[in-house]
Amino acid sequence: MSFVYLKRKIRSVDRRVREARLIAEGLKSPRHPIVAHIVPIRRCNLSCAYCNEYDKVSDPVPTPVMIRRIDLLARLGTAAITISGGEPLMHPELDDIIRHIRSRGILATLITNGYLLTPARIKRLNRAGLNYLQISIDNVKPDDVSKKSLKVLDQKLRSLARDAEFAVNINSVVGSSIRNPDDALAVTRRALDLGFMSTVGIIHNSAGQLLPLNEKQQETHAEIVRLGQKKSSFTFAYYNQFQNNLARGLPNDWHCRAGSRFLYICEDGLVHWCSQQRGYPGVPLEQYTQEHLDREYRTVKSCAPYCTISCVHQVSMIDRLRDTPRETLSWFFASGEENAPANLPWWVRALSWVFLPEESNNNRRILGRAALRLLGVK
Numbered sequence: 609m610s611f612v613y614l615k616r617k618i619r620s621v622d623r624r625v626r627e628a629r630l631i632a633e634g635l636k637s638p639r640h641p642i643v644a645h646i647v648p649i650r651r652c653n654l655s656c657a658y659c660n661e662y663d664k665v666s667d668p669v670p671t672p673v674m675i676r677r678i679d680l681l682a683r684l685g686t687a688a689i690t691i692s693g694g695e696p697l698m699h700p701e702l703d704d705i706i707r708h709i710r711s712r713g714i715l716a717t718l719i720t721n722g723y724l725l726t727p728a729r730i731k732r733l734n735r736a737g738l739n740y741l742q743i744s745i746d747n748v749k750p751d752d753v754s755k756k757s758l759k760v761l762d763q764k765l766r767s768l769a770r771d772a773e774f775a776v777n778i779n780s781v782v783g784s785s786i787r788n789p790d791d792a793l794a795v796t797r798r799a800l801d802l803g804f805m806s807t808v809g810i811i812h813n814s815a816g817q818l819l820p821l822n823e824k825q826q827e828t829h830a831e832i833v834r835l836g837q838k839k840s841s842f843t844f845a846y847y848n849q850f851q852n853n854l855a856r857g858l859p860n861d862w863h864c865r866a867g868s869r870f871l872y873i874c875e876d877g878l879v880h881w882c883s884q885q886r887g888y889p890g891v892p893l894e895q896y897t898q899e900h901l902d903r904e905y906r907t908v909k910s911c912a913p914y915c916t917i918s919c920v921h922q923v924s925m926i927d928r929l930r931d932t933p934r935e936t937l938s939w940f941f942a943s944g945e946e947n948a949p950a951n952l953p954w955w956v957r958a959l960s961w962v963f964l965p966e967e968s969n970n971n972r973r974i975l976g977r978a979a980l981r982l983l984g985v986k
Contacts, residue, residue, distance in 0.1 A: 615734075616773045623739055623775060626715055630687040634869070634926040638905060639898065640685030642923045644871040645692050645883065648674050648705060652695040654721055656746070656754045661883055662694050669875050671701040675708050677877060680893050684901070686871070688715035690919070692883070694875075697724040703736040710737035717742065721756050725764045727771055734773040741772065744779040744809065747791045758795055769802040777805040780832065782825045782855075789828035796832045808832045810854050810916045821855050829855045850921040859913035862924055867904025870923045871896075881909065882917050 634642050648669050652662035681689060689709050696702055697720050709716040717740040718733070733741070745761060746754035768776050778799035780792035792808060799806040808829060810821065821829065829851075850860050866872075866881035867889055873879055879896050880886045881904075891900060915921070929936045 619773050631926060633687060635930050638927055638930065639901065641871050642869045642926060643688045643690060643919060644681050644686045644873060645690045646677060646873045647693055647875045648691060648696050648699040650694040650875045651698055652693060653698060653723055654755050656756065666875060668699045671704055674705050677873060677893055678708050678712060682712040682714060686714060688717065690717040690719060692719040695721055703732050706736040706738050715739045722761045722764045725767065727767050730767055730771045738774045740775045742777045742779055744781060745795045746781050748794050758798060765802055775805065777807055779807045779809055781809050782821060782829050789825045792828055793831060796835055800835060809918060826855050854916055862912060864909040864912040864920060865905055865924050865927055866909065866920050868901045869927060870920045882920055884917060885911065
């Protein structure tokens with residue numbers, strides 16, 4: 609057993625405990641952000657044709673400014689911070705930013721195109737305390753739409769598999785801009801072979817709205833979901849009925865909590881609903897208060913039915929679980945067959961037994977409160 613493998617396993621246990629605490633705290637109270645995305649640099653070293661989240665000229669946000677924004681998010685009670693861009697690895701002091709996120713007891717995730725990863729850089733990310741890294745790979749070979757290809761990045765993936773102590777997720781993409789849907793299958797199979805988590809996204813337009821999938825793309829999406837289910841008993845991505853509906857061109861009936869449970873902070877320090885709805889509410893983070901969080905929690909977003917922004921979907925699930933726990937669990941794990949019962953994994957049944965007891969069962973309610981104390985949830 610290698611030293612890196614052992615450290616990876618130890619850090620995996622720590623991540624799982626922190627994730628459980630994040631969910632427990634989110635279930636206990638709706639009055640704090642669960643996930644915030646922050647942008648330390650808008651500039652990117654690539655120019656993917658479908659992307660509207662980068663430029664070629666912006667300077668990095670000064671590190672003291674980023675530190676201040678992290679402190680403000682911590683003050684709001686934010687549980688996890690995702691660093692996005694642009695290409696965040698272009699920020700010269702990214703390690704210090706990650707280190708400060710972790711010093712505040714917040715989970716740290718990095719979204720990168722992977723081009724700037726080297727074995728030395730991966731080890732620096734280990735030392736900074738990064739919890740998660742995500743790379744989106746669009747095709748097998750680069751084309752004029754995207755250079756984020758498996759051919760270019762495969763050596764980077766092998767380095768991650770060998771050296772990374774943090775969890776790695778590889779996101780494949782299906783949709784109109786991706787010429788060969790089978791490329792997403794190839795990316796998924798390679799990610800799973802290397803021991804990574806794997807998710808699939810659906811290409812959206814400039815407002816984050818659905819671009820319907822054709823029959824071949826729907827088949828590819830379904831096959832990727834099936835492969836993921838064979839590797840894992842549960843991930844939000846594979847049991848996410850949002851994605852299943854969108855793949856079939858169907859709207860979702862849900863209440864988006866962006867601006868409250870999910871925050872997007874651009875390079876100028878303004879709070880937006882998400883990366884595709886920049887401008888709303890557009891309030892400086894320094895002025896963002898509990899009143900703003902409560903207002904946006906209640907605000908109905910007209911873009912929600914065909915929204916494809918999966919990170920916002922995932923955060924909203926916690927509040928859906930708060931409000932209607934048993935119905936939501938059944939919806940998460942629905943078999944897809946009409947009138948068929950939900951097939952709940954054993955560990956979901958166990959957690960339901962502990963945390964969702966009948967009102968008359970005092971012993972189980974006491975056990976649930978004890979479990980929350982063990983997770984450090986007040």
